Amino acid sequence: MHATADGSIYNRWNSKRSVWGRFSTLSKPNPRIDQSQRRMAISIVDYELPYDTHNVYGVSFYNDRVHTMVTSNSAMVESWLSNVTPANPNHRIVGLDVEWRPNNRYHHNPIATLQLCTGPNYPGSLQIPAGTVLPGVSLDPNCLIFQVLHSDWIPHSLSTFLANPAFTFVGVGIESDCEKLLLDYRLRVANVVDLRGLAADRLGVWELRNFGLKRLASAVLGKELEKPKSVTLSRWDSQWLTYAQIQYAAVDAFISYEIARQLNLRGA
Numbered sequence: 001m002h003a004t005a006d007g008s009i010y011n012r013w014n015s016k017r018s019v020w021g022r023f024s025t026l027s028k029p030n031p032r033i034d035q036s037q038r039r040m041a042i043s044i045v046d047y048e049l050p051y052d053t054h055n056v057y058g059v060s061f062y063n064d065r066v067h068t069m070v071t072s073n074s075a076m077v078e079s080w081l082s083n084v085t086p087a088n089p090n091h092r093i094v095g096l097d098v099e100w101r102p103n104n105r106y107h108h109n110p111i112a113t114l115q116l117c118t119g120p121n122y123p124g125s126l127q128i129p130a131g132t133v134l135p136g137v138s139l140d141p142n143c144l145i146f147q148v149l150h151s152d153w154i155p156h157s158l159s160t161f162l163a164n165p166a167f168t169f170v171g172v173g174i175e176s177d178c179e180k181l182l183l184d185y186r187l188r189v190a191n192v193v194d195l196r197g198l199a200a201d202r203l204g205v206w207e208l209r210n211f212g213l214k215r216l217a218s219a220v221l222g223k224e225l226e227k228p229k230s231v232t233l234s235r236w237d238s239q240w241l242t243y244a245q246i247q248y249a250a251v252d253a254f255i256s257y258e259i260a261r262q263l264n265l266r267g268a
Contacts, residue, residue, distance in 0.1 A: 072147035086166035092118030095257030117253035
């Protein structure tokens, strides 16, 4: 993705790969850390809101905190989307991921959760000194975990949002996720970029095309991402997600957003 004169990222990245800058080095992976340190790298705070419609969590991954809303309520999805606008440059890249109950040979399960992650609602540059405090302003990225399997209806605003070419939706294997969204819920995503190809082009390392999100997080961000099978293969169709599921879902969407943001900065 390349920054245009107005600060936006262009949509058809394949057609402009030749003008991108290339980088020959990757981020250095973190030194080997023990399991207690790995557990400290991710944490969750439950804000325990007194509502039946949704709940909010603070999911921390290393030094980043992701403001995360979990809901199956379509009106709450509309409310979350009302704050996302292409006029805010921090919203133009959207991390996208989906989860569903593992299939078996007799039954293919529909998508249970749709995760979206954008930058902070603050519309200014994020290139500010560490520790800067802006009164009344949150610099935390925002994540939505929509339990679409348990929703009463699919908001039209969600269909409009996903189909808006002003947003660039990013992820690993995102094309297949979007195909399943279309098949299961008739939700069409207009503008997608697979992070593997983007990272390979931006960093000049062809092998990155074969990386998963875990290895990309290490190569691009220098951060270790855990993907335990006890979570990845869990009951995503449950009406009540566990803390481990919420952490995993939020961090996956956030990492997709953050990798794209960092690569976009390197190629600007």
